[in-house]
Amino acid sequence: MTNDVGADGSIVKGGDRAPPGLDGEREAVWIEVIRKMDEVYADLLRYETDLEQKNAALEEAQAFISSVIESVSDILIACGRDGSILQVNPAAVYLFGRPAEALTGRPLVELIDAPDRVRVDALLKAGLSSDVMTFEIRFVTASGISDLYAVNGATRYDPAGARVGTVLTGRPIGELRRAYEALHAAHSELQRAQRQLVEQEKMASLGRLVAGVAHELNNPISFVYGNIHTLERYRQRLGTYLGAIHGGADAAEIDALRHELRIDALLDDSGSLIEGTLEGAMRVSDIVKNLRRLSFLKAGEAQQVDIERVIRTAARWASRAKAGRVEIVFHIEKDLSVVGNEGQFHQIIVNLVDNALDASRGATEPLIEIRASRRGGEVAIAIADNGPGFAEGLIDKIFEPFFTTKPVGEGTGLGLWISYGIAREYGGALAAANRSGGGAVFTLTLPAG
Ligand SMILES: Nc1ncnc2c1ncn2[C@@H]1O[C@H](COP(=O)(O)OP(=O)(O)OP(=O)(O)O)[C@@H](O)[C@H]1O
Ligand SMILES: [Mg+2]
The missing domain is CATH 3.30.565.10 (Histidine kinase-like ATPase, C-terminal domain)
Incomplete structure (x- = not known):
């Protein structure tokens, strides 16, 4: 025996069926209801698959973001508006030497070394004066004060554009700074050594030049000097001889003196002596003239x-x-x-x-x-x-x-x-x-x- 559904939705036993006209109407309504239910059910199924797909995509996106954040070697710290830590990446956990749970919720400022603490705290709370700011700071870690870090702070906004906090990323620059300072010191040292070398080279060539000049001048000068001494002796002999003549000595005495003082040889020799002296002086003057050429090295217009x-x-x-x-x-x-x-x-x-x-x-x-x-x-x-x-x-x-x-x-x-x-x-x-x-x-x- 079959059961039917009545117009009010009640189950009608097969024995007492409704009249045939009414039956048809009920059946149509009933079919419509079933169709609607099928539709709803199909919609539900569709929504479920949609949701599953979206969920999978969301999980994938989150896994991607987490893997990116975790593999970033720079430290990454997200702070709330009040400057408390919301999230840190593994690089930050490693730096601070504390688990992530021990860091989240703490005011970041507690982890910043004293000299910059107040300044950074004020900035974190008041909001950065520009969208991205850079600081060079040291952190307080479980094992003491860290190396110097170059930290970029960026303001974080919610979808409506309201400021909700700050994201800080940083990397150690102590090593870089030390390397740079060492390089700078080495460069300055090299420049100093180069200047010294140039100076030494200049002094050495000046020394060679002066030694050369001295050597060159020595020859004619000693020549002139020797000649002058001889001329001085000649002058004394001539003085004695002339003194005798002017003193009224007789001819025999004068003649004897002339032989004794070798006056003729003296007169013969003095010509070449003077000539030689003049030559020596000219040589000195030549050398000086040549040296003066040096001072013209930079002269004149190009x-x-x-x-x-x-x-x-x-x-x-x-x-x-x-x-x-x-x-x-x-x-x-x-x-x-x-x-x-x-x-x-x-x-x-x-x-x-x-x-x-x-x-x-x-x-x-x-x-x-x-x-x-x-x-x-x-x-x-x-x-x-x-x-x-x-x-x-x-x-x-x-x-x-x-x-x-x-x-x-x-x-x-x-x-x-x-x-x-x-x-x-x-x-x-x-x-x-x-x-x-x-x-x-x-x-x-x-x-x-
Ligand atoms: N064309 C050349 N052939 C052979 N030797 C040369 C020649 N030019 C120069 N020298 C050599 O080089 C030396 C130095 O020449 P440098 O011109 O510097 O001096 P100098 O000619 O001796 O004297 P200065 O030019 O001062 O009057 C010469 O003495 C000579 O020995
Ligand atoms: Mg020459």
């Missing part, structure tokens, strides 16, 4: 200098001052120029041509070749001769002040030293070499201007 013109005039100057005929051939590229003081470049070329003239003088057909060309950003000037070139080991010495192989009176040994100094002054170079076919070549390079 201007664009036409290389061809400087070479040709300098070569003319140098050869005019020397006796003997030497052929000079020029191979000079057009429009070469450098920037600097023309007089100084002129001086270098005169010195080099002067040396080349001296060197090639002994050759059967003395020849000097001067080449100038551009090499990248530089102008290279080569002055070659067909003289004897340099003997073994000589090239190392020729740029030293007062080094000369020339006879006394012909060279002071300052020409190359001065030229080298000028070239260096302009960021250029001066080098010497033997030519493969014999003779010497000097190459001057200067930055092209």
Whole structure:
């Protein structure tokens, strides 16, 4: 026997069924109810799956955030508006040496070292004056005061934009600071050592120069000194002789005195004595003149200098001052120029041509070749001769002040030293070499201007 559902929802036993018209209506209502229930049920199922999916996504997001926070090696501390700790990451737990539960709820300020405590506390409570602030502070940890930390503080807002606290992230900078200070100290020490070295080098070259000057001057001065002594003795002898004459001595006495005082020899000798003294004085004056050239190293205004013109005039100057005929051939590229003081470049070329003239003088057909060309950003000037070139080991010495192989009176040994100094002054170079076919070549390079 089957049961039916009545219009009021009561169960109607099969035996006493309602009339057929009413039955149909009830059934339709009943079907509608079931359909609605099915719908609700389906909705419920859908909501449940939705919720499960959202929950899974949420868990995943939370796990991701936690894993990120936990793996961050910087310390991370979230504080409430009152400055109390809400959450810390493992790096902070490790730093403070206390479990997270012992840290949460505590005022952060208790964990900050005294000098910055008040300032940071005020900032945490009042809110940071800018969205991100940086402090350098030390923390109070279970094992004492920590290293110095660089801490960034950022204001934390709720979804409505109200300030709800602060997030602090920090990393130790003590090691970095110490490394930086050590580096700084090493750098200063290096600079000091470099200055000292430069000073020492300057003093050493000054010392060499002074020793050279002393040596060079010593020779003619002792020469002059000796001559003056002799002249003084001659003067005394002449005084005695003239005294006798003016005193009215007779001819025999005067003659005897003339022999005794060797007056004739004295007069013969005094000419060369005076000449020698004069030569010595001239040598001293030459050395002084050459030394004065040094003080012109920085003189003059920088201007664009036409290389061809400087070479040709300098070569003319140098050869005019020397006796003997030497052929000079020029191979000079057009429009070469450098920037600097023309007089100084002129001086270098005169010195080099002067040396080349001296060197090639002994050759059967003395020849000097001067080449100038551009090499990248530089102008290279080569002055070659067909003289004897340099003997073994000589090239190392020729740029030293007062080094000369020339006879006394012909060279002071300052020409190359001065030229080298000028070239260096302009960021250029001066080098010497033997030519493969014999003779010497000097190459001057200067930055092209
Ligand atoms: N072209 C050259 N060939 C061979 N030797 C040279 C040449 N140029 C220079 N020297 C050598 O280098 C030495 C030093 O030259 P430097 O020009 O400095 O002095 P100096 O010519 O002797 O004297 P100063 O130039 O002061 O009158 C010369 O004495 C010489 O021995
Ligand atoms: Mg010279």
